[in-house]
Amino acid sequence: MKKIILSAAFLAFAGLTAANATEVKEPVAITVKQDSATKVPVELKDLPEAVKTTLQSEPVKAWTPTAAFLVTNADKTKYYQIDVKKEAETASIKIGEDGKVIQ
Template sequence: MKKIILSAAFLAFAGLTAANASEVKEPVAITVKQDSTTKVPVELKDLPEPVKATLQTEPVKAWTPTAAFLVTNADKSTYYQIDIKKGEETASVRLDKDGKPVK
């Protein structure tokens, strides 16, 4: 008798599991964020005058600019990333077209 009850319980559980597995649920939307930031090289001599002026102020003027890039974010905002060097140290500065620091 125990075998019959256990078999019936097992079949009932298996039937419930099968019923749940075949239920159609709402599709889940999977969103993938892509980094759509673009970085275009810019000649140091072609930087806007306000950016050049900021590079000549303290404390940045002690550093030497080595490369510059125009960075465009996904939201279409832009800034200039200027790589700078002082001895063996390297860093980068982010400035908008008006020469103001960008966070």
């Protein structure tokens, strides 16, 4: 009985070793997408007048601005990301330098 158990254990070990010893024949390509946008904090009082006007218009004025950031994309386009809050809800609004809401 000991011989059967030892033989089974040896075969199982040999099978595991053979499975782990296989060689990777094709390299795996790993790609990382990096966001190249820069995000700079801006005081709410320092926002451009066009952005302030948009924040005071419907339906945005129902939300209270809590933080603002000037975001510059890799292609040099800029917009303001305004973090807003209404009761327990939070959201972000993207507003261009001209005051237009970006979808």
